[in-house]
Amino acid sequence: MADSPYPKHAVRPLVGRFLATYWLETPLALKQAAALIAGEQSSGTFVSVPGETEELKNRFAARVESVRQEAIVRCPSLPGCCVQENRRPTRFHTGTVTISWPEENVGHNLAALISTVQGNLYEIAQVSGVKLLDLTLPDSMLQEFPGPKFGVIGSRKAVQVEDRPLIGTIIKPSVGLTPDVTAELVRTLIEAGVDFVKDDELMANPPHSPFEVRCQAIMRVVNEVADKTGRKIMYAANISDEWDAMRRHYDTLVSLGGTCAMLSINAVGPIAAKAICDFGQLVIHGHRNGFGMLHRHPALGIDFVAYQKLARLIGVDQLHVNGIDNKFWEPDDSVVRSIQACLAEQSGQRLLPVVSSGQWGGQAFETYRRTQTVDLLYMAGGGIMAHPRGPAQGVRAIQDAWSLAVAGYSLDQAAKKSQPLAEAIAKFGK
Amino acid sequence: MADSPYPKHAVRPLVGRFLATYWLETPLALKQAAALIAGEQSSGTFVSVPGETEELKNRFAARVESVRQEAIVRCPSLPGCCVQENRRPTRFHTGTVTISWPEENVGHNLAALISTVQGNLYEIAQVSGVKLLDLTLPDSMLQEFPGPKFGVIGSRKAVQVEDRPLIGTIIKPSVGLTPDVTAELVRTLIEAGVDFVKDDELMANPPHSPFEVRCQAIMRVVNEVADKTGRKIMYAANISDEWDAMRRHYDTLVSLGGTCAMLSINAVGPIAAKAICDFGQLVIHGHRNGFGMLHRHPALGIDFVAYQKLARLIGVDQLHVNGIDNKFWEPDDSVVRSIQACLAEQSGQRLLPVVSSGQWGGQAFETYRRTQTVDLLYMAGGGIMAHPRGPAQGVRAIQDAWSLAVAGYSLDQAAKKSQPLAEAIAKFGK
Numbered sequence: 001m002a003d004s005p006y007p008k009h010a011v012r013p014l015v016g017r018f019l020a021t022y023w024l025e026t027p028l029a030l031k032q033a034a035a036l037i038a039g040e041q042s043s044g045t046f047v048s049v050p051g052e053t054e055e056l057k058n059r060f061a062a063r064v065e066s067v068r069q070e071a072i073v074r075c076p077s078l079p080g081c082c083v084q085e086n087r088r089p090t091r092f093h094t095g096t097v098t099i100s101w102p103e104e105n106v107g108h109n110l111a112a113l114i115s116t117v118q119g120n121l122y123e124i125a126q127v128s129g130v131k132l133l134d135l136t137l138p139d140s141m142l143q144e145f146p147g148p149k150f151g152v153i154g155s156r157k158a159v160q161v162e163d164r165p166l167i168g169t170i171i172k173p174s175v176g177l178t179p180d181v182t183a184e185l186v187r188t189l190i191e192a193g194v195d196f197v198k199d200d201e202l203m204a205n206p207p208h209s210p211f212e213v214r215c216q217a218i219m220r221v222v223n224e225v226a227d228k229t230g231r232k233i234m235y236a237a238n239i240s241d242e243w244d245a246m247r248r249h250y251d252t253l254v255s256l257g258g259t260c261a262m263l264s265i266n267a268v269g270p271i272a273a274k275a276i277c278d279f280g281q282l283v284i285h286g287h288r289n290g291f292g293m294l295h296r297h298p299a300l301g302i303d304f305v306a307y308q309k310l311a312r313l314i315g316v317d318q319l320h321v322n323g324i325d326n327k328f329w330e331p332d333d334s335v336v337r338s339i340q341a342c343l344a345e346q347s348g349q350r351l352l353p354v355v356s357s358g359q360w361g362g363q364a365f366e367t368y369r370r371t372q373t374v375d376l377l378y379m380a381g382g383g384i385m386a387h388p389r390g391p392a393q394g395v396r397a398i399q400d401a402w403s404l405a406v407a408g409y410s411l412d413q414a415a416k417k418s419q420p421l422a423e424a425i426a427k428f429g430k
Numbered sequence: 431m432a433d434s435p436y437p438k439h440a441v442r443p444l445v446g447r448f449l450a451t452y453w454l455e456t457p458l459a460l461k462q463a464a465a466l467i468a469g470e471q472s473s474g475t476f477v478s479v480p481g482e483t484e485e486l487k488n489r490f491a492a493r494v495e496s497v498r499q500e501a502i503v504r505c506p507s508l509p510g511c512c513v514q515e516n517r518r519p520t521r522f523h524t525g526t527v528t529i530s531w532p533e534e535n536v537g538h539n540l541a542a543l544i545s546t547v548q549g550n551l552y553e554i555a556q557v558s559g560v561k562l563l564d565l566t567l568p569d570s571m572l573q574e575f576p577g578p579k580f581g582v583i584g585s586r587k588a589v590q591v592e593d594r595p596l597i598g599t600i601i602k603p604s605v606g607l608t609p610d611v612t613a614e615l616v617r618t619l620i621e622a623g624v625d626f627v628k629d630d631e632l633m634a635n636p637p638h639s640p641f642e643v644r645c646q647a648i649m650r651v652v653n654e655v656a657d658k659t660g661r662k663i664m665y666a667a668n669i670s671d672e673w674d675a676m677r678r679h680y681d682t683l684v685s686l687g688g689t690c691a692m693l694s695i696n697a698v699g700p701i702a703a704k705a706i707c708d709f710g711q712l713v714i715h716g717h718r719n720g721f722g723m724l725h726r727h728p729a730l731g732i733d734f735v736a737y738q739k740l741a742r743l744i745g746v747d748q749l750h751v752n753g754i755d756n757k758f759w760e761p762d763d764s765v766v767r768s769i770q771a772c773l774a775e776q777s778g779q780r781l782l783p784v785v786s787s788g789q790w791g792g793q794a795f796e797t798y799r800r801t802q803t804v805d806l807l808y809m810a811g812g813g814i815m816a817h818p819r820g821p822a823q824g825v826r827a828i829q830d831a832w833s834l835a836v837a838g839y840s841l842d843q844a845a846k847k848s849q850p851l852a853e854a855i856a857k858f859g860k
Binding site: 041061078079082109115242275291 | 542553607670
């Protein structure tokens, strides 16, 4: 390689390849469509150009690693699919393909990595469906993206809770409460027994509840209780904001003894979110609002498995996964897969799955049956505040539900063992 | 309002409302579905909670402003749509609805605005289709988000081009060229007559072409030519990277006399992108790679009209719109609408539409016929570099195409007037 024209700036050999797996639907052979994507997303353009030498192609081209054929369908999932002009295809191959890229195409650059695995490829006319299913980085890249700093273990340690899910709640109503009223509500919730309180994603830094004022009011309560009981609950303050403001909020939170900041990952975006995570002083609660836009159609966007991999590269510690029997569109199977994806170890860390949406404790049984884990942050909003006998009984109902679920009881059996749970069932159950 | 419990932190009265228009598909009456979204995205939760007073609801609740019914369809576009358990709806109303929010719900906070208009609402089970079509901010908010600093006029001024589209090109192959080879290629392109050169979105800061080294090599060429000819072409260097690196790249570019930086908006994300735009020293070239993921399905995501509004809030000056007869999936009608959206004035500024994808000059005729504008950055990659008689004739062909299109010639007529264009037609035409 003495004659290599490439400068020697790399401090380590960049020999690894990163892999992305896609679900595709295409009138072409799957392998051919995958090759098109590989070309578009590495050195190709629509005609050959000078400079595109064989050496360069060999070194930098993306490669199709594997193809797995599934069904053939008759109807395209996405519009605009076209292979030959004036010919409408009538048979579409579906299946998964894995494409790999040399890590030296992107270096240590999350934005370049994202543009490579989920850039223009969604525009390709020769596919009628494309969804990013998974993303695998070589160890050499993972060393540069160490991922969550706190994860499951760090989150548990901060609130001193072992062997059961962390019980959390969202401050509701989302918008409109003054800082003082909010702080009093947080006092009620802490006294009710929660481990974790968070701002709604719609509550950030509005003039009627400026971040600093609200954070001071709430952390005063959190710290007071901690001084009394020796246990500080986690307040995930929503720092999502413009860059300078977000940094200021982070510092405010640290200076007030906060332990956790919440980010709306999609609204903030990968790079600012990563820069915040990189500060490393606070557990980061990753809210996925807007994920439905990227995920709800089965033939387009990104699957949660790939999404949580990106969230790890960003460095979040806790990530929303929706919940069993949720009020949204998502089926339980998908929620279970998301929980499992978060709890898989990567670089020695696991993401804490944040279970939420219409939860009140009754779903503990099915959640535990299907995931066999208590490594969860189990969030209930209305399920706590609207319990017929008040928030303390709301928390108690959820705690009882979880301990009885783990002990092997069904919901019906558990209702006979716990009065607060029986009351929750009467109000929230079907 | 003497007894108002709300603190008086706002420096200006926050009386405006911002509006979002959605296309919806739902088994409910459109108005009812819109009211659900309004509730979910302001003060609602799945049960009533204490604190959700009438006063608070009146002040902070989102409001359905208008509803326009379209067709009724039989088949849901998105999965998971459900209104009543165990009942599959069979009739779905479609149409557009406009929802408004008080600006005091979000304050001056782009992340909170995004979470409000494109957050959890995509998850709502009662809709089987939801797409954000448009976003309208009151003047009071627009004052805080002034939008593009340079836009069409600033971009033209920087390259001293009036009365015709800026002709631009993308450095290809995307990855693999060394900085020195890249700079020589840029020299060829400048000598060929382009006004604008950009990095590919896949080329950012890899070890084989580190940003600083590449930028030095290219800007040396750009400055040399500028010293000779008195005209500095625009090099849109792709600064997309992690936050600290991106800031460093920006400063490098400024110090080398650069005039334009490119950002992959979706890969970088709104907040870091806005922070970069706010520096205000460089024209920002907004690349939309990944937009297909947000846009390609007609019943999900975000339409370009709303997307370019968000891009303006971020502050980009130039925005990709694809091109007529492009190599991707997008139909021409959609491209035309995108160009028109960019060229609408907001806060006294217009975005410069970046036309690209398989362009070689032949599309100038239809582009001009349908948009009647030359306020475009017309990008050709292969169309310039792969012209049979070299890049200078490639640029000449495009310039000829545009001046003949504006003069009212058809492509066939124009071919007889311009030899370089005739040669381009022979190679790239159908």
